[in-house]
Amino acid sequence: MNAPHCCIVGAGRGISAAVAEAFGREGYNVSLLARRPEKLKPLVQDLQKKTGRTLCALGCHADNDDDLRGAIAQAESMLGPVQVLVYNVAASETAKPSALTSDQLIADFRANVVGALTAAQAVAPAMRKARRGTILFTGGGFAYEPAHSYASLSLGKAALRNxxxxxxxxxxxxxxxxATVTVYGFIQSGSHFDPRRIAEAYIELHRQPPGRFEIEKVFK
Incomplete structure (x- = not known):
């Protein structure tokens, strides 16, 4: 309970698992928030063995404000105030702009952008009181180079960067x-876009002292 707390929203295999391990090795206990937390049990057990830290997996729908705030509050009741928040949610309908419905766009926007704001608002008061904290969002190259087949996600990543x-x-x-970690590619273990390599960017941003804060690291 004395260890600092890193909360990852949108947890699963890939980037979030690598980030959880990286912060675990930095001495953080980690809460993993996901729609289906039961699927994270093997990951939790594996990371606890690797890092020696306490991890927990909690259910959460990032596109529901009350659900998201409630899950973060539950995580804090277990592991203490969040010192590092990582928002790693990506919801997208594979649709071109001409075929994208308003309902699809709004649903994705709630998860990709509104959820990020809600999570930040949930942890910011305690961080302000402590006068320190880190909030990191997983961005994407679509913020710079939109893809017509991923119109919804492209809009979401641009708004998230803003x-x-x-x-x-x-x-x-x-x-x-x-800050945001902007990933210009598709995640694949053993490649340039290996999750472990990308996780290093989150750690680098977190370690930056006041006065030297960068608001974006582009991984390409």
């Missing part, structure tokens, strides 16, 4: 580091 910048301006004065 949100990162405005939150960084507001919260940076309180010692809170807000």
């Amino acid at each position: 949100l990162t910048s405005s939150l960084a301006q507001e919260l940076g004065v309180d010692g809170i580091h807000v």
